[in-house]
Amino acid sequence: MELTVRKEDLAKGLAKSQSVVERRTSMPILSNVLLDAQGEQLTITGTDLETSFIGVYPARVSQPGRVTVPARKLYEIAKELPAEDVYLKEKENNYLHITSGRATYDLVGLAAGDYPELPQVDGIPQLTIAGEVLSEMIEKTIFSISQEDTRFNLAGLYVQKRKKDDSHRLRFVSTDGHRLSLIDKEIPGLGEFALEAGVIIPRKGVSEMRKLAEEGGELVLGLSQRYAVVNKDEVKLILRMQEGSFPDYEVVIPKNTKRKALLGRQAFEGVLRRVSLIATDRFQGVRLDFKDGLLEVVSNNPDLGEAREALEVDYEGESFGVGFNARYFLDLCAAMRSEQISLSFVDEQNPCVIKGEGDAGFLSVIMPMRL
Amino acid sequence: MLAHVDMDAFYAAVEVLDRPELAGAPVIVGGGARGVVSAASYPARAFGVRSAMPLFEARRRCPQGIFVPVRMERYRQMSRRVMEVLGGFSPLLEQVSVDEAYLDLRGTPVLKAGPAAAGAAIKEAVATATGLTCSVGLAPLRYLAKIASDRDKPDGLTVVADVEAFLATVTLKEVPGCGAKARERLGALGLGRLIELRALGRERLERLLGAFGLRLWDLAHGRDPAGVELEREIKSVSHEETFARDIADRAALAAHLLNLAEKVSRRLRRYGLAGRTVTLKLRHQDFRLVTRRQSLPQPSDVTQEIYQAARELLVAYAPRGPFRLIGLAVSGLEPAGGGQGGLFDRQEQAKAQALGRAEDLVCQRFGQDALRRAGGLAVLGQDTPTGHDEVGKK
Numbered sequence: 001m002e003l004t005v006r007k008e009d010l011a012k013g014l015a016k017s018q019s020v021v022e023r024r025t026s027m028p029i030l031s032n033v034l035l036d037a038q039g040e041q042l043t044i045t046g047t048d049l050e051t052s053f054i055g056v057y058p059a060r061v062s063q064p065g066r067v068t069v070p071a072r073k074l075y076e077i078a079k080e081l082p083a084e085d086v087y088l089k090e091k092e093n094n095y096l097h098i099t100s101g102r103a104t105y106d107l108v109g110l111a112a113g114d115y116p117e118l119p120q121v122d123g124i125p126q127l128t129i130a131g132e133v134l135s136e137m138i139e140k141t142i143f144s145i146s147q148e149d150t151r152f153n154l155a156g157l158y159v160q161k162r163k164k165d166d167s168h169r170l171r172f173v174s175t176d177g178h179r180l181s182l183i184d185k186e187i188p189g190l191g192e193f194a195l196e197a198g199v200i201i202p203r204k205g206v207s208e209m210r211k212l213a214e215e216g217g218e219l220v221l222g223l224s225q226r227y228a229v230v231n232k233d234e235v236k237l238i239l240r241m242q243e244g245s246f247p248d249y250e251v252v253i254p255k256n257t258k259r260k261a262l263l264g265r266q267a268f269e270g271v272l273r274r275v276s277l278i279a280t281d282r283f284q285g286v287r288l289d290f291k292d293g294l295l296e297v298v299s300n301n302p303d304l305g306e307a308r309e310a311l312e313v314d315y316e317g318e319s320f321g322v323g324f325n326a327r328y329f330l331d332l333c334a335a336m337r338s339e340q341i342s343l344s345f346v347d348e349q350n351p352c353v354i355k356g357e358g359d360a361g362f363l364s365v366i367m368p369m370r371l
Numbered sequence: 372m373l374a375h376v377d378m379d380a381f382y383a384a385v386e387v388l389d390r391p392e393l394a395g396a397p398v399i400v401g402g403g404a405r406g407v408v409s410a411a412s413y414p415a416r417a418f419g420v421r422s423a424m425p426l427f428e429a430r431r432r433c434p435q436g437i438f439v440p441v442r443m444e445r446y447r448q449m450s451r452r453v454m455e456v457l458g459g460f461s462p463l464l465e466q467v468s469v470d471e472a473y474l475d476l477r478g479t480p481v482l483k484a485g486p487a488a489a490g491a492a493i494k495e496a497v498a499t500a501t502g503l504t505c506s507v508g509l510a511p512l513r514y515l516a517k518i519a520s521d522r523d524k525p526d527g528l529t530v531v532a533d534v535e536a537f538l539a540t541v542t543l544k545e546v547p548g549c550g551a552k553a554r555e556r557l558g559a560l561g562l563g564r565l566i567e568l569r570a571l572g573r574e575r576l577e578r579l580l581g582a583f584g585l586r587l588w589d590l591a592h593g594r595d596p597a598g599v600e601l602e603r604e605i606k607s608v609s610h611e612e613t614f615a616r617d618i619a620d621r622a623a624l625a626a627h628l629l630n631l632a633e634k635v636s637r638r639l640r641r642y643g644l645a646g647r648t649v650t651l652k653l654r655h656q657d658f659r660l661v662t663r664r665q666s667l668p669q670p671s672d673v674t675q676e677i678y679q680a681a682r683e684l685l686v687a688y689a690p691r692g693p694f695r696l697i698g699l700a701v702s703g704l705e706p707a708g709g710g711q712g713g714l715f716d717r718q719e720q721a722k723a724q725a726l727g728r729a730e731d732l733v734c735q736r737f738g739q740d741a742l743r744r745a746g747g748l749a750v751l752g753q754d755t756p757t758g759h760d761e762v763g764k765k
Contacts, residue, residue: 148668151668283710367711367714369711
């Protein structure tokens with residue numbers, strides 16, 4: 001392998017591969033990136049076997065070939081190189097020679113033949129989606145994906161194609177077993193998109209997808225039961241779907257809520273922040289006491305003391321109190337955009353449903369905690 | 372003034388109480404074909420039989436001994452009666468085991484007639500209510516009360532009026548927690564009595580024995596920060612079983628595990644606790660002890676959930692055995708019914724909880740073995756066949 005590539009392209013591709021490549025892994029080659037020079041292109045590949053990053057950049061290739069070198073080190077080097085162009089050449093024993101300006105490196109690599117094959121993902125049904133829409137959908141669901149790897153069927157984002165009336169919507173759902181977030185969006189061309197059953201995209205893949213979506217522009221999303229493929233400009237992600245079946249989430253969304261309070265999102269967020277300072281570390285438990293026109297947020301901690309703050313809300317009806325993990329509401333307030341949000345309850349034992357007019361198609365469900 | 376109340380040869384004494392013809396006989400309580408001595412009556416102790424001694428050794432030393440199986444349920448029942456009586460003397464009661472408790476008698480009416488009279492009153496009340504004898508030690512300090520109760524056993528009463536004078540008599544062997552290793556190190560310096568440690572100096576004691584050295588330094592000077600603790604924090608709830616014969620068969624091990632899960636979860640529910648971490652304990656034939664643990668998604672006191680987690684650990688443990696012992700512990704405890712509720716399977720959870728409550732009620736009334744899961748019955752004949760006795764008597 002022998003080629004010249006622009007420093008900017010090399011550094012950009014390596015930067016994007018860093019979060020995919022695992023630092024500590026039982027297979028040393030997975031800490032490396034694969035550099036593959038063919039035709040007029042340099043392809044940079046990083047994978048942890050679940051999530052794969054592929055970036056394709058223009059290059060002047062004088063000798064096609066493949067090498068693998070430590071991803072992190074090569075990125076650190078690429079960032080600092082002095083000249084605009086970088087000359088890369090494969091040497092004996094899997095060494096990679098790098099020249100840029102007067103700087104030269106000979107970097108120890110591993111045999112490219114040992115690098116894992118990426119899955120074949122040709123022919124997967126594709127959907128074009130605006131980065132802005134995709135990033136909103138992810139932002140409003142990613143925080144309630146389970147962090148526990150033991151509940152593997154919850155450790156990802158559930159993606160479904162839904163038909164409502166005559167239009168189709170793309171639905172994202174996430175839950176960690178204590179709270180749930182759901183968002184529906186109408187996407188042009190979704191009707192023709194063949195996604196029969198829901199799929200679960202693993203947490204790490206979702207956060208990689210989010211980075212691409214946040215750049216704006218258009219993305220092409222391919223989904224099958226086994227893989228998701230995300231294409232954007234010179235970058236491609238291949239994500240292996242999470243196995244297991246997503247729980248029957250619709251039954252946990254309360255339908256017949258009777259008590260409804262309307263409140264200012266940002267004011268609520270501020271109150272929660274202040275009151276939860278006193279709450280016990282582990283659970284962040286606070287009590288929400290609803291009275292006519294007023295919400296009082298209270299926190300008691302046997303070691304620290306008590307905190308309370310009242311907030312004017314639009315609520316009429318009998319007074320009631322219910323405990324929650326403040327963190328759950330804080331996450332939600334940060335993800336929502338509505339000025340006013342609604343909290344709807346069946347009673348003190350059942351989950352609370354949160355919606356907002358400025359967050360079309362979105363709802364969240366939070367299970368109370370007993371304090 | 373604190374009192375330490377220690378029942379005399381408790382299990383053996385209960386056996387004699389239930390079978391008066393055994394009075395004065397060398398009664399040895401122990402379980403299983405390879406078990407150990409759980410308790411020995413004083414006549415049996417005269418033959419050199421001691422608690423925790425292998426049964427075969429007890430048989431060798433005392434061939435005429437009367438060997439009876441452990442009837443834990445019955446002892447617990449008597450224990451509850453004893454604790455009720457003790458609770459009548461002071462609300463500050465700390466039960467430290469089935470047959471042992473501390474009482475803080477300060478400001479209580481019984482102490483008005485003096486410590487010796489108070490001790491006598493306690494002994495008499497226990498004997499009247501249960502027919503059992505106990506030994507009582509009274510002292511202004513917790514560890515001295517404990518040492519005192521052991522001085523005049525059985526049926527003893529020792530009052531520590533002058534702490535300094537009493538301290539001068541305390542040997543290191545009597546000091547709770549001062550084991551063979553510590554005594555060996557101190558013995559090498561010619562030290563055998565607690566009070567002699569004063570000459571050693573605080574720093575040297577610490578260098579010699581670490582944190583325990585500092586504790587001994589305090590004890591040697593008649594200082595004990597520990598009083599009677601109303602509620603000692605429970606860190607974990609566990610049960611284990613030593614098999615009559617070593618077991619390698621996974622199905623049989625799982626059945627034992629189910630029984631243990633039942634016991635552990637019942638205890639958790641009785642304490643009103645739920646735990647996050649499930650630990651499996653296995654002892655190999657060569658006495659090697661291994662533990663494996665895993666966390667539950669939510670704290671649990673549900674038999675089935677605890678059993679599932681423990682079983683997964685058992686399945687994942689590759690070495691085949693055979694094993695001498697299996698144990699199950701639940702830790703990471705917190706009050707049950709608190710904390711974050713779950714969105715899913717709420718009906719299943721409610722059912723499991725209702726089942727647990729019903730189970731507890733039945734077992735409270737008819738004994739631990741009155742209701743068992745069928746999966747554990749395969750091994751029922753081998754462990755505690757004594758629950759039925761309990762039911763019969765009621």
